[in-house]
Amino acid sequence: MSRTLFTSQQGGDLKLLHHREKLRVSLSLPVLHFMKQSHSDTVLVVDGTGGDFECDALITNSKGVGLAALAADCMPITFSAAQWVGVAHVGRVGFVKGIAQKTVKMMRDLGAGEIKATIGPSICGACYEVSPQMYQEISQNFPAARTSDSRHALDLQRGVTFDLEAMGVVVHNLNVCTLENPHFFSFRRGAEAERQAGLISL
Numbered sequence: 319m320s321r322t323l324f325t326s327q328q329g330g331d332l333k334l335l336h337h338r339e340k341l342r343v344s345l346s347l348p349v350l351h352f353m354k355q356s357h358s359d360t361v362l363v364v365d366g367t368g369g370d371f372e373c374d375a376l377i378t379n380s381k382g383v384g385l386a387a388l389a390a391d392c393m394p395i396t397f398s399a400a401q402w403v404g405v406a407h408v409g410r411v412g413f414v415k416g417i418a419q420k421t422v423k424m425m426r427d428l429g430a431g432e433i434k435a436t437i438g439p440s441i442c443g444a445c446y447e448v449s450p451q452m453y454q455e456i457s458q459n460f461p462a463a464r465t466s467d468s469r470h471a472l473d474l475q476r477g478v479t480f481d482l483e484a485m486g487v488v489v490h491n492l493n494v495c496t497l498e499n500p501h502f503f504s505f506r507r508g509a510e511a512e513r514q515a516g517l518i519s520l
């Protein structure tokens with residue numbers, strides 16, 4: 319049985335170490351791993367030891383090891399299977415690089431069976447306007463992320479849902495837009511540094 323949680327301001331800005339520690343203690347987790355995120359497609363397997371993980375996805379089969387992905391408009395996505403859990407930070411760049419699929423593939427390579435994914439609070443397809451050029455480029459390669467050519471907004475939640483379902487993953491989208499919902503940090507609404515987190519543990 320895994321445990322999933324998406325925190326908002328209640329946890330405090332999770333870029334701050336003391337808020338991370340408070341969160342770990344409140345969840346009674348022996349270890350809570352965060353990542354040094356860089357919109358990469360690096361997925362690391364962790365076991366509760368080490369730190370300074372330069373990656374954008376973590377997976378583990380160690381009980382009591384919490385995994386966290388920070389975001390403020392990007393998607394925090396959690397993955398759960400019987401013996402494995404994972405977490406990924408997926409923004410536009412990570413989506414194009416396929417980090418969500420890479421996380422699933424690595425979990426499966428390590429023996430995970432059926433995988434469920436949950437897409438946490440993130441900017442929605444109605445709000446995520448990008449330049450017309452960027453819209454054309456991405457929607458050509460990823461038609462599921464297309465919305466309307468006149469608004470040139472990308473629906474990354476739908477895009478990643480399509481990609482994961484194509485791999486047989488059961489996807490649950492919380493359908494919470496960070497830009498529209500003041501309970502969550504939104505980079506586009508003005509959160510310069512503050513981040514919320516998606517968390518999962520076995």
Ligand SMILES: [Zn+2]
Nearest residue numbers: 442445495498
């Ligand atoms: Zn929205």
